[in-house]
Amino acid sequence: MTAAIPTIALAGNPNAGKSSLFNALTGARQKIANYPGVTVERKAGHASFADGRPLGLIDLPGSYSLTPASPDEAVTRDVLLGQQAGERRPDALVVVVDAANLDNHLCFALELIALGLPTVVALNMLDLATRDGLTLDPAILSRELGVPVVPTVAVRKRGLTDLLAAVDGAILSHQTQATAQSAPPPSDAALHQRAKAISRAATLCETPVRRWTGRVDNVVLHPVGGFILLVALMFVMFQAVFSWATPFADALEGGIGVIQTWVVDSFPDNFLRGLVVEGLLAGVGAVVVFLPQILILFLFILLLEASGYMTRAAFLMDGLMGKVGLSGRGFIPLLSSFACAVPGIMATRAIPDEKDRLTTILIAPLMTCSARMPVYTLIIGAFIPAQKVGGTPIGLQGLVLFGLFLSGIIGALLVALVLRRSVTKGNATGFMMEMPRYQWPRPADIAIALWQRAWIFLRRAGTIIAATTVILWLLLTFPQAPAGQSQVEYSIGGRIASGLEVVVAPIGFNHDIALALIPAMAAREVAVSAMATANAIDAGDNEEAMAEQLSDRIAGRWSIATALAFLAWFVFAPQCISTIAITKRETNGWKWPLFMVGYLFALAYAAAGITYWTAVAFGLG
Amino acid sequence: MNPRLDSAPLGVAVRISRIDWDAMSQDEGRRLREFGLMEGIEITPLHRGSLFSRDPLALAVGRMQVIIRARQAAMIEVAPTAP
Numbered sequence: 001m002t003a004a005i006p007t008i009a010l011a012g013n014p015n016a017g018k019s020s021l022f023n024a025l026t027g028a029r030q031k032i033a034n035y036p037g038v039t040v041e042r043k044a045g046h047a048s049f050a051d052g053r054p055l056g057l058i059d060l061p062g063s064y065s066l067t068p069a070s071p072d073e074a075v076t077r078d079v080l081l082g083q084q085a086g087e088r089r090p091d092a093l094v095v096v097v098d099a100a101n102l103d104n105h106l107c108f109a110l111e112l113i114a115l116g117l118p119t120v121v122a123l124n125m126l127d128l129a130t131r132d133g134l135t136l137d138p139a140i141l142s143r144e145l146g147v148p149v150v151p152t153v154a155v156r157k158r159g160l161t162d163l164l165a166a167v168d169g170a171i172l173s174h175q176t177q178a179t180a181q182s183a184p185p186p187s188d189a190a191l192h193q194r195a196k197a198i199s200r201a202a203t204l205c206e207t208p209v210r211r212w213t214g215r216v217d218n219v220v221l222h223p224v225g226g227f228i229l230l231v232a233l234m235f236v237m238f239q240a241v242f243s244w245a246t247p248f249a250d251a252l253e254g255g256i257g258v259i260q261t262w263v264v265d266s267f268p269d270n271f272l273r274g275l276v277v278e279g280l281l282a283g284v285g286a287v288v289v290f291l292p293q294i295l296i297l298f299l300f301i302l303l304l305e306a307s308g309y310m311t312r313a314a315f316l317m318d319g320l321m322g323k324v325g326l327s328g329r330g331f332i333p334l335l336s337s338f339a340c341a342v343p344g345i346m347a348t349r350a351i352p353d354e355k356d357r358l359t360t361i362l363i364a365p366l367m368t369c370s371a372r373m374p375v376y377t378l379i380i381g382a383f384i385p386a387q388k389v390g391g392t393p394i395g396l397q398g399l400v401l402f403g404l405f406l407s408g409i410i411g412a413l414l415v416a417l418v419l420r421r422s423v424t425k426g427n428a429t430g431f432m433m434e435m436p437r438y439q440w441p442r443p444a445d446i447a448i449a450l451w452q453r454a455w456i457f458l459r460r461a462g463t464i465i466a467a468t469t470v471i472l473w474l475l476l477t478f479p480q481a482p483a484g485q486s487q488v489e490y491s492i493g494g495r496i497a498s499g500l501e502v503v504v505a506p507i508g509f510n511h512d513i514a515l516a517l518i519p520a521m522a523a524r525e526v527a528v529s530a531m532a533t534a535n536a537i538d539a540g541d542n543e544e545a546m547a548e549q550l551s552d553r554i555a556g557r558w559s560i561a562t563a564l565a566f567l568a569w570f571v572f573a574p575q576c577i578s579t580i581a582i583t584k585r586e587t588n589g590w591k592w593p594l595f596m597v598g599y600l601f602a603l604a605y606a607a608a609g610i611t612y613w614t615a616v617a618f619g620l621g
Numbered sequence: 622m623n624p625r626l627d628s629a630p631l632g633v634a635v636r637i638s639r640i641d642w643d644a645m646s647q648d649e650g651r652r653l654r655e656f657g658l659m660e661g662i663e664i665t666p667l668h669r670g671s672l673f674s675r676d677p678l679a680l681a682v683g684r685m686q687v688i689i690r691a692r693q694a695a696m697i698e699v700a701p702t703a704p
Contacts, residue, residue: 064652064655064656065651065655067651069648069651069652100684101683101684101685103657103683103684103685104656104657104682104683104684104685107655107657132684188651188654188655188659189654189659192654192657192659213686214667217667217668217679221667221668221671221679223669223670223671223672224671224672226671227671227672311688314688315668315671315677315679315688316671317671318674318676318677318688318690319670319671319672319673319674319675319676319677320671320673320674322674322676322690323673323674328677328688352648352652431676431677431688431689431690432649432652432653432656432687432688432689432690432693433687433688434656434685434686434687434688435679435686435687435688
């Protein structure tokens, strides 16, 4: 035995409860990264045997067999065969099977056991199987499979100690016996027959299935009722994102204000103080206030996913999405893209068809992500009167916001339709997925996932956004303008903006916007922080100007036509370094991210132009 | 010609009598087999489509439920289960 810490891989079918088992074994001691060269998430963690010896765990992507159908499944195979670059072959394998679905899950289990690694089978979700009226005998199962079988209920942390003890035993006994059996792989049919026979033998008693899931599905998947329920759920979700987040966002904003005041009061007025207050705190603060919204959106998405509803939503949407050449599988990534296109694009890995996946990646940035909210909120607040629409309780501001969301969705569907007939042409292989049973989401699993999302967002705010804001502040501060001239206009940044202004002037954009667009390449929300920083610098020591709200200031300087054009621009513009980077990673090259940036900028320019010219024609210029 | 799965009534168990493996891609065929859809297997169509379309189709295969498209279901011939 090597002195190194043994690595144990968790493998199994999707929906076998693998991730819950991984979370239960490792707790929060886990690390998420990517396998080098591919874009599959590598989940690793630490745990220890009963006597305290440490062990490493990796959670492999769920698969149906060792013949991969998606990039995720290819990683599972390569790691298990020891062919994954940078990854040692695991020392032992825990095969996770759903106790209530042995017929199917044992097929992959048999394939995995045949690999010859020290193997233990975790007979997981035994409680749900019992609920369904199944009584199983782990001893018979173990005899038939030839490996130890340990019953577990991951969500209640049952059987974990036994599982690790069995793994320990399997590693030890494996060294004393040579296991060289390389029979040719059996056919699918033979594998299934064998799986079924074993499952029959291990099943002591099977009462007719209580169709609890079935009864819920009759409502949830009802052709009309189910659809209405889905739309209602989405409506509640977006309402919650905006209303629940407000107190938290206000608190964060207040907190940042307190820090700014404290810095101003405690330090002498110098270069560094300006950088911190006007650059860092104003810029990063303008972005961090959106954390509550993002977390609430993710909370909904995670809950829907963990409960099993997301697959139903995909089922309901598949018919509609099929009409533009996508599949229901794309619904989950696109919904996630409303929070942020980065996790959305990462979630496309579950789409097995390459063309389908590529199209979904290319349209994901059109979903109105949370980074657009600062821009939309600022402009709508400044230009759209807060009044009701013709005596109804519907607010005009909310309606405009809804219109912007809708423009993004309609734009995405049209783009998908065009792409599927041109650059990503190909047969839709369709939509095949397993429909999991309903289950209660485990709060700890949700909490861990939420924390990981929050961390990714904060890290982004702390790095990319902080860096661009600081650079922008420097560009806007130097060289110092002579008295009587506008600092922002005179600075390096202002001069660059004047150059860009020539290009964007035809679509109604002014110097303010040209200035905001450049740093906003890093992230859309930087457009707001950039305007805030420029505003703060321009105000200088002028107390009155400093007190003037950013929205009041632009309301006085921009025409409505310009504001509307600016909104239309942000429906399409691909201004987010992270999205471009993730697209490059997910498509393995620069071809598709460049294509995406190109077509989105073209659309943004056209949309802003049409909006501006139309508005001017109506006398709003 | 035998009835095909894409037009089979919902809620009635049927037996797969033949699958036209040649009409589908290798990947499709493999995924069907991984889901346990093979000749001789008993399945029950459960839900079909939504407001806008007759696609997709949800089936019960043993204790598992799977979703496939109508196009694939059209390649699967079914017969009534033996009484």
